[in-house]
Amino acid sequence: MSLFQYDFMIRALVGALVIGLTAPALGIYLVQRRMSLIGDGVGHIALTGVGIGLLLDRSPVLMAVLVSAVAAVAIELIRERGRTPGDVALALMFYGGIAGGVMLVGLSGSRSNANLMAYLFGSLTTTSPQDLTVIVVLAVLVLGTMLVLRPALFAISHDEEYARVSGLPVRALNLLLAVTTAVTVTISMRAVGLLLVSALMVVPVATAQLFSRGFLATMLAAMGIGLVAAGSGVWLAGTIDTALGATIVILAIGIFLVVAVGAAARRALVRRRAVPAGTAAAVEPCDVVLEPAPTSPTPALDLDGPDHAAVPR
Amino acid sequence: MTESVITVEHGAVAYDDRPVLRDVSVRITPGEVVAVLGANGSGKSTLVRAILGLVPLNAGRVTLFGTPQRRFRQWWRIGYVPQRLGAGSGVPATVAEVVASGRLARRGVLRPAGGADRRAVAEALQAVGLTERAGDPVVTLSGGQQQRTLIARALAGQPELLVLDEPTAGVDSASQDAFAEALRGFVAGGRTVLLVAHELGPLAPLITRAVVVHEGTIAHDGAVPEPAGHHATPGHEHVHPHAPDESSGLWGS
Known part of the structure; x- marks a missing residue:
């Protein structure tokens, strides 16, 4: 328990908890539209922002927010237009982002390896x-947006x-989601x-989807x-x-398993x-067995039946 | 002259230079129940999607409730039922959650759901006979029940015009009847329906007018063709996606 007598550990704990709460609240929308890996891509690009920040001696976090927000908006516009060329465009952006970041961090000459590891x-x-x-x-801003606009x-x-035919501002909401993704990626980068x-x-x-x-x-x-x-x-x-980020992720995957x-x-x-x-019922004629099946609490074929109790509703 | 609900004047649509609709003009007035019929690929779905602004027009213009479509903002007056549930979403969603999104057109993005919203959702679920399934994940429903969920979503917004894209395609007969019942209730209030269909089935008695689309133009506009006539429309290919049934007949006998 002596672990949290240090201020830096308290700060680490607060930061981790806030991000642990916020990242999934945003991530669910990305998973829902089958863009689970987009956060990874935005993370690649954010590294260029870190590099620019270190090079210009400005806040790397702030520059990362700006660069990744611009990139996330560009990704969203590419997604909106269609698929085939978008795929290649995304690859160019992602790898350009991480390569550019590594180069810029090197150019900044600020004890680069330790710095690079800290951000990666x-x-x-x-x-x-x-x-x-x-x-x-x-994080509070992102979390509030995700909950209010759910x-x-x-x-x-x-x-x-x-949503379009409902007259919702679909494009504005998509861009909002892109920018909040960038913000979440950048603040999670510290954790x-x-x-x-x-x-x-x-x-x-x-x-969570499992149950x-x-x-x-x-x-x-x-x-x-x-x-x-x-x-x-x-x-x-x-x-x-051990390294904090890796430990958190391993634990998350452990919980999943x-x-x-x-x-x-x-x-x-x-x-x-x-x-x-089922065997008890099989004594009866076949068509009678089929009748009560929908009302029986545990139909053998209903894979999602057992999940009833698991959800806090 | 009564105000028209939908007006299409000389509408034309092309996908990548391939014309799908050429010079189509249709006018639909309040209280009409119009079926858009036609073969697969005739352009009937495209016509409806162009009316809703999901597909841009190359030429011509669409007017909704007397307002040019580009400037139309009263989307709560329209309830749209797509062909099937959107492809997206590995994340589970309950029937009630999907139906509740039909209230957004009326409520707007920022206002939280209130009592009126909950009542409308409950009524819509009842209208399609899915009240008992409200808390179940949509993916566990049959195809017909999923289709009814989408209809409930449109009804929840309490629209004046219902636009349905092949609502009964691949739907079991129990769901077709439930659907026809829900539509009958909607029409009884003097509201307007535009539906794309391949076959009318139990909906036929409700339809007041049929528009037959053939190769991007309107081949017929008026009384509902007799079933034989419908099947005899030019280019009608009676293709049904019933492959599983056929194979079970092959192996199951």
Whole structure:
């Protein structure tokens, strides 16, 4: 418990918790529109912003926010136009972003390797109180936007054409989502690093999807999982002295595996329990067995049946 | 002259220089139930999508409720039912959540859902007979039930005009009947319906007028053709995507 007697550990914990809560709240929309990896791409590009910041001796975080926001808007405009050429355009941007970042950090000559590692893989323990303020303020803004605009963002992510015919400002909402993605990536860069940002946006959502039934339930569960992974990650990393970002991500993936195995085991268990009921019923004529099936609590074929109890609604 | 709900004047649409609609003019007035019929690829879906602004016009103009489509902002007056649930989303969503997004046109982006929204969603679910499934994930529903979810989503916005793109394609007969019932209730209020269809099925008695699209132009506009006549429309290819049924017949017998 002596771990948190140091201010820098407290700051690391606060930063990690805030990001653990915010990243999945945004990530769910990216997962929903099957753009799970976009955070990764934006992270690549943000490195160029870091490089520019170091070179010009301006705040690397601020420059990263600007550069990645511009890039995220460009990606959104490419996505809007269609697919085929967009794919290549995205590849050019992503690799150009990370290569440009590495070159610019080198040019800035600021003890580059240590610096580069800090941004690529995170260094929350070196976060200054000012950095932490920026992270918390931006995270609260992103989180508030995701929660307040949930119905609209759900609508455009779920069925964009329908949202258009509903008269929603689809383009503005898409661009808003792009910019908030960039902001989230950049503030998470201090915690888990640019190369691992996407994990914190996607893995908790993927985990929540294993047992939840609705969108809001998935969102809240994913935020909870992100919070738990981030909090326990800070503690574990401090205890066994490992890199914080990697520890958080490994824990998040660990939770995913445990939940996945648990969900599979539950299904198997329910199915096995359903078998005796089925054999007992088989004594009756066949068509009678089929009749009560929909009302029986555990129909053997209904894969999602057992999930009823798992969702906090 | 009554105000028209939809007016298309000399509308033309092309995808990559390939003309899909050429010089189409249609006018739909309040209370009409119009079916747009035609073969696959005739341009009937494109006509509806152009009316809604989902496909840009190359020439001509579309007017909605007396306002040119480009300046039309009262989208809550229109309920749109697409052919199927959007492709997106690995994230689960409940039936009620999908239907609730039909309220956004009325409520706007920023206002949180209120009692009126919840009532409208409950009524829409009841109209299509899915009240019991409200809390279930949409993906666990049958194709017909998913289609009914989309209809409930459109009804939840309490529109004056319902636009449906092949609402009964690949839908089981129980859902078709439930759907016809919901549509009957909608029409009884004197509201307007425009639907694209391949076959009318149980909807036929509701239709007041048929527009047959053939090779990008309107081949017929008036009374509903007899089923035989409908099947005899030029270029009608009666193709049904019933492959699973056929194979089960092959192996199951």
